[in-house]
Every structure is written in C-alpha cells, then in structure tokens.
Amino acid sequence: MKTLLSLCLVLFSFSLFAQDKYYGAKSTEAILRFEGKIELTPGLAAAQKKEAIDSQVQHLIGYFQSESFLDAFRFPGVLGQKYKIILKGQKIKGDMVEVSYHFEGKTNFHRSVFRNGRKTQIPLSLPYNIDKIYELGVVRGKNLCSDEHYNSEGDFFYFWDPDKDECPLKGNTTDVLRINGTLDELENTTSTYPEYDRLYQKDKIKVAVFIGYIDGPTNRDSGAYSYRGLKEKFTDLGFELKEEKKLFRHSGQRVTQGVNYLATFSGMTKTALGTNSEIEIQLMLAETEMDNRDSTFHKYLIEAYENADIIAYDGHSGLGGNLDLNSLPTVNFKRNYQIIFFNGCSSYPYYNQNYFAAKPGGSKNLDIITAGLPTLTSTSEDNMMAFLTPFLKGYLSSWQTLMNRLEASNGEETTYLMGVNGDEDNQFRPR
Secondary structure: OOOOOOOOOOOOOHHHHHHOOEEOOOEEEEEEEEEEEEEEOOOOOHHHHHHHHHHHHOHHHHHOOOHHHHHHHOOOEEEEEEEEEEEEEEEEEOOEEEEEEEEEEEEEEEHHHHOOOOEEEEEEEEEOOOOOHHHHOEEOOEEOOOOOOOOOOOOHHHHOOOOOOOOOOOOOOOOEEEEEEEEEEOOEOOOOOOOHHHHHOOOEEEEEEEEEOOOOOOOOOHHHHHHHHHHHHHHHOOOEEEEEEEEEEEEOOEEEEEEEEEEEEEEEEEOOOOOEEEEEEEEEEEOOOOOOOOOHHHHHHHHHHHHOOEEEEEOOOOOOOOOOOOOOOOOOOOOOOEEEEEEOOOOOOOOOHHHHHHOOOHHHOEEEEEEOOOOOHHHHHHHHHHHHHHHHOOOOOOHHHHHHHHHHOOOOOOOOOEEEEOHHHOOOOOO
C-alpha cells in the first residue's frame, strides 16, 4: 500500500448528487449527512479549514470497514468522492479553536442497511485533532488503532479503528469525535445497458487488460498466476495468441531488461447485433506502483485510456495513487465510448468523478465499475472473466445482469460492494 495522495475536495450541490444513479448487486449509493467539529490552530483561512476537515473525514474510509464499526452497524460502506463541507462557526478552546461544519456527501453501502426504509442513522467516529491523533494510538513504537502491517501515519486513515481491543483510544470521547449521521439511499438504475451499438459496430474492438503484481515481480506472485490463468481462458474462448513478449524496463533515459509481460490475442466475434467484429485483447502483467522507477505500465495504461474501448485493471489501488490521473503524464481521452473496470481495493473513492471529469462528454461516453471494499486475489480471474466474457462473446446483457454476475463470481468470498456509475444516461436498448 502507498500513502494517500491528497484527494481534491470537490464541492457539489445536492441536486448534482441526485442526478447520478448507480447499480450494484449488493451495494447502493447514499447521501451521508452529519454535523461535525474539529480542533485546529487559530488564524486559518476558510480554505485551510476545509482542507483539514477533508483530511479528517477521509478517516471514514477506514472506519466504515473496521471491525468495531461492523460490530455496531453490521454492514460495511465507503466514502465517495463527491461531498461538500459548509463551515458554520468556531469557538476558542484554550490556545486552539473548535470549528463546526455541516457535511453532506456520497457514500456506497451494503443494500441491507436500508432493509427497513430508505433513511437510517449511522454512528461515526472521527479524529478530533488530526495532527495529534496518530501519536495517541502509538504504544512502544507501534500504532494499535491501525493495521498490524500497514502501520505508517500515511496509511492510518485507511485502517482507522479507534475501538480496537488494544487501542489506547478505545472508548475515548475527548480525542475521538463520536457522533451520529444520517444515510439517505439514492435511487438506483433498474434497466440500463452498455452502449453496445457504439461498441459492436466498430471494425475492431480494443480490449486492454492490466494485471498488477501483488507482492513482487516473481512467477509465484498471485498476479502472475492470474496472468497465466487469463491467457488460458482467452484461448479457451477461441482467441488466438498472436504474440507474447517480455517488455523492457523504462526508467528515465535507461532501457533495461524488465519484469513486465504483454500478450496480444485476436479473434472474430459475431455479436447479438448481427455484426462481425474483430476483437483485439492486450493482456499485461506489470509492476503498477506510481512511484516505481519502471514507467512501462503507465506508458501502456495511457495508450489504453486514449485508444481502447474496454479497459480492465486488477491490482493494488495504492490508496488512489497507482492510477491517479493527476500523477500521470497528460492523458488525451477521446470522445469514444469506453468502459473501465477498476478491480482494486476500495477503488470507488478514487476512480470515479475525476475520470468522468477528464473524459470528454463525461458519463455519456464512459461507464465505470469500481469496488467499495478491499478485493481479494482469490477471485481475480473469476471477476475478470465475469466482466469480460459477455463482451467477448458479443452478448447484450444489461448492466444489472452484468453486475449480478460479477457479484456471483466472488463465490464464497464476501461482497466487495462493486457497482457501475455512468450508466444512467446510456441510450442503447435492445429490440
């Protein structure tokens, strides 16, 4: 995991929240509202206060999947990218000030949260002072309110759980802000389709699949197993392996032997629209960290963003860093219709609105599938094939059917809160 890249605070009106719709087999979007407060140093400008509050509320990403939250609320969720913060006032507390604010923003929760109605209360725990909170959880050099392995201050927000058994903050109401919020379920799409006419009437459909190494670039890494498994599955579907090569490492001006692999497949598919389409699949295994000295993955990723029709990624999200548009060289998205599947841990908070904003035409030309929770390598191949197979076979499955099948591909594993955004304004309907 990587430390958090600063998320942009995006301010939207409630009407914009309501315009967007979503579908997940076991997940739904909802608006979270609460009245919060934070302890800050005096003299900060409004923008600085909002930046601090932004850092404070990011802890909800970890809290909504923490053990203590699930004990209290039963069902997991995740904070989204769209929210607004309205400053309300402040009062002096010694040499500090307490700033109060209203929060309103999108979240993604398990559907069962709303089994008794479309509105519910939710318990929240936030750090009262974000500059002090990490050290308050440290015992003998280790933070006991976070993950056992990912224990740095940069990762702290993602694993925030102030009520873990050994956490010094357990039950603390001075340094931990304990409040209630409300969740209002948003309307979901019920019968939407990918823009199949814009896909299947092309002479060549380009599919780009990226598999990231999980623990390191070795043949025994789970990412390498997924890469080899997908090669077999594409062949079983009738696609011919045209070429496979080991890519060179690009680091600045140096080009050396690398650990990235690229396999290219090709085949013809007769689609349910009656067209005969050539489908080209590029399958890549790579080191995907943004700060990796090898830039090969991001070079091919940018090419896919600019030229591919369907893009699928399975690997670490890097807490938003590995596919962060602001950290990549300029991506010149075109006005073609694209589908992007981000099968990485908690991709929902990182790879939604920024991609729609970068794509000409926004959601009219782009559909995005994300996961609200950490995903597991044990379902990597099954998830990828559940997503890709209907397109490779030229089917006309609805997004609701596609997402239900994607959820079923988890098998015995728990839900990842996967869902699709951007489908609400799609025009295609089968006859």
